[in-house]
Amino acid sequence: MGRHCQLVMGPAGSGKSTFCATMMSHCQATNRKVHLVNLDPAAEHFEYEPTVDIRDLITLEDVMEELDYGPNGGLIYCLEFLLNNLDWLEEELGDYEDDYLIFDCPGQIELYTHFPIMRRICECLQRWNFAVCGVYCLESQFIEDKSKYFSGVLSAMSAMVNLEIPHINVMTKMDLVEGDYGNQPAEEEGEGDNKSNRKKRAGRNARTKTKKELERYFDPDPLLLIDDVNSNTSPRFHALNQAIVQLIEDYSMVSFIPLNIRDEDSINYVLSNIDNAIQYGEDIEPKEPEAMAEYDEE
Ligand SMILES: Nc1nc2c(ncn2[C@@H]2O[C@H](COP(=O)(O)OP(=O)(O)OP(=O)(O)O)[C@@H](O)[C@H]2O)c(=O)[nH]1
Numbered sequence: 001m002g003r004h005c006q007l008v009m010g011p012a013g014s015g016k017s018t019f020c021a022t023m024m025s026h027c028q029a030t031n032r033k034v035h036l037v038n039l040d041p042a043a044e045h046f047e048y049e050p051t052v053d054i055r056d057l058i059t060l061e062d063v064m065e066e067l068d069y070g071p072n073g074g075l076i077y078c079l080e081f082l083l084n085n086l087d088w089l090e091e092e093l094g095d096y097e098d099d100y101l102i103f104d105c106p107g108q109i110e111l112y113t114h115f116p117i118m119r120r121i122c123e124c125l126q127r128w129n130f131a132v133c134g135v136y137c138l139e140s141q142f143i144e145d146k147s148k149y150f151s152g153v154l155s156a157m158s159a160m161v162n163l164e165i166p167h168i169n170v171m172t173k174m175d176l177v178e179g180d181y182g183n184q185p186a187e188e189e190g191e192g193d194n195k196s197n198r199k200k201r202a203g204r205n206a207r208t209k210t211k212k213e214l215e216r217y218f219d220p221d222p223l224l225l226i227d228d229v230n231s232n233t234s235p236r237f238h239a240l241n242q243a244i245v246q247l248i249e250d251y252s253m254v255s256f257i258p259l260n261i262r263d264e265d266s267i268n269y270v271l272s273n274i275d276n277a278i279q280y281g282e283d284i285e286p287k288e289p290e291a292m293a294e295y296d297e298e
């Protein structure tokens, strides 16, 4: 069936490992044969034990201890070491010809934006016949500060341009900004106009408004957000803000899919977007329904 994988990237603490664990349990529950591949030499704990783990090749701790590197230099050293030992990775991945792989990557964004390391790893995966989908995670906290949000959009765009693979951006930790995003109850039938129901409706309206506001950030129209950014920066930077916003507008290719890990529909929606990007499942032979098979046996 061809080889498929997700490369889960994003800034430190953006929820990559949690995303991977969420995808692992979702895929397992839907009978997809899935494995976790860890590319973070500094990782300490996983909810699912990785099947392939860079720490079997090299760990950040050893590099820092033996070569006296700091954490960031050490991490780059580890990944360059991986690049010099790609036959190790190829062999480790060799046993999973038809399975679905999820790669958990480190949180140093320079790996995606200007170091050629991740790009080289992507090229190798493609050479080994993997259809690779880049999944760039940005956490919902980024939308609370517009300047931070723009820098997040630029980093996502930079990764997209640098890696040149099918790519989706995910806004993680949506449960923190909107308790039940995308899961709002419909108005109950026959709801009377008493005090408690009025309160309930007011609550719903407040949430709907928030949802609408949030949507501005999923499919950004930066020209609409520029005033907010300018109000937080000195006039000296307004021309620069305008130029950055114009750049984002000109590329018009950064959009985010919200993910609330507490909502199964939301997880499913993100996964179906990834599947779509790499055409996962299009070449699966339709299976005979179990009921039909039993009927035939009789
Ligand atoms: N509420 C909430 N917390 C989350 C979510 N995803 C991650 N977190 C928390 O955010 C923190 C960082 O999550 P990780 O999944 O370790 O993030 P990461 O991107 O793998 O971090 P690094 O590997 O260190 O770059 C942890 O404390 C998580 O519990 C989420 O969807 N909702």
Ligand SMILES: [Mg+2]
Binding pocket: 016, 017, 018, 040, 043, 104, 105
């Ligand atoms: Mg992690």
